Amino acid sequence: MSEVRKAVQKLYNTYPFPPDPLMDEPPSGYNWRWHYQSAYNFCTGIKPNQDKVRILDAGCGTGSGTEYLMLHNPHAEIMAIDISEKALETAQKRIDKSGILKEFKGSITFKQMPLETAVTLEGTFDLINCVGVLHHLPDPDAGIKALAEKLAVGGIMHIFVYGELGRWEIQLMQNAIAILQGDKRGDYVDGVKVGRDIFASLPPENRLVKREKERWQWENKRDESFADMYVHPCETDYNLNTLFEFIESSGLEFIGFSNPDIWQIERLLSNNSDLMSRAKELTEKQRYRLIELLDPENITHYEFFLAKAPLTKHTWQDDNVLKQAKPELNPCLFGWPSKNLLDYQFKPVVIDDADFVFMEHCAKNTSGELTVADILNQVNYSLDQTRSLIEKQLIMLNLQD
Ligand SMILES: C[S@@+](CC[C@H](N)C(=O)[O-])C[C@H]1O[C@@H](n2cnc3c(N)ncnc32)[C@H](O)[C@@H]1O
Structure with missing residues (x-):
């Protein structure tokens, strides 16, 4: 090794x-x-x-x-x-x-x-x-x-x-710890001690201290995280x-x-x-x-x-293809059933009454019986509104039989 x-x-x-x-x-x-x-x-x-x-x-x-x-x-x-x-x-x-x-x-x-x-x-x-x-x-x-x-x-x-770019201060601190550790480099417990002592010693307006406080301090309370950040032997x-x-x-x-x-x-x-x-x-x-x-x-x-190519991408621009697709809710969604949701990235999304009704049909469509066309026959909703739900990744479609 x-x-x-x-x-x-x-x-x-x-x-x-x-x-x-x-x-x-x-x-x-x-x-x-x-x-x-x-x-x-x-x-x-x-x-x-x-x-x-x-x-x-x-x-x-x-x-x-x-x-x-x-x-x-x-x-x-x-x-x-x-x-x-x-x-x-x-x-x-x-x-x-x-x-x-x-x-x-x-x-x-x-x-x-x-x-x-x-x-x-x-x-x-x-x-x-x-x-x-x-x-x-x-x-x-x-x-x-x-x-x-x-x-x-x-x-x-x-x-x-x-x-x-966003780790510039971390790189400086890594190098500073390494210099002070000298022959003890590779002793990670010592590295954590040296790093914590440096932070405690630097003035509060110091740039490295300020960055640590505003960005990393919370996760670095644990020595495991501090070591992973500041005393790593290999980082690109x-x-x-x-x-x-x-x-x-x-x-x-x-x-x-x-x-x-x-x-x-x-x-x-x-x-x-x-x-x-x-x-x-x-x-x-x-x-x-x-x-x-x-x-x-x-x-x-x-x-x-x-x-790894080929990976076919679907944009659902063709009306006929979209009508034949089978929609269901994106499983990474929080708050359903409600009009105030968190999307796959935990971003708040507000949907209107029409979106809600369409999505209710998608939520029930877990065995893929209904196509988009079937649902549009039952509710007052358009293909473009459907595309907007797809774009927001609130629903996902497949073309399976
Ligand atoms: C920062 S941790 C990330 C752990 C996990 N992926 C996560 O995000 O929570 C890095 C992990 O990669 C492992 N690692 C480092 N070099 C490796 C290698 N060449 N092959 C496999 N694992 C390695 C380490 O042992 C360590 O557990």
């Missing part, structure tokens, strides 16, 4: 991450990025035809995300891998304690192995989740390539990696340009950011029509770069979906 990987393994054996407490019940709520149907719908505009999917959680840590994968995909075959045996032990304890195994009808396997050797795993995966891991590999390109090889054709991959931070080089190295298709709201130029320039029309002329990548240059402190990470 490489020296760097050993150092990373030692960090997570000392401080397994995430330090979420073990609970007596399965998690509540939802995270649509881990819900295969909802995530596939986001990527393609259509509900997938299958729910007995194969999922790889690459670098699962203590299993908080893995448990959500189980909760949202109760018929899936899930493989969760990590290099830290301590993190894996906690992950196993987490699912044993919460009782999720009683509800889960699929299979779950935890395995200690580096994701760079994923090629040795049997078969391919429909969904690969890799959150907070690739930026800790000595060679992230090799890691993403290994995962890309295991993605099924038409499969989707969710990735989260760090961004350099990206900017938009290096991110897209990284994505290109995978050979996969970029589908879109999974926090799309932050990547809207309107939120920064909408009060100047000339700047907005100039921004509209840019390529998608140039526009994203502009956003991070103008709003650096908010770009602390990149989270996005990639896919």
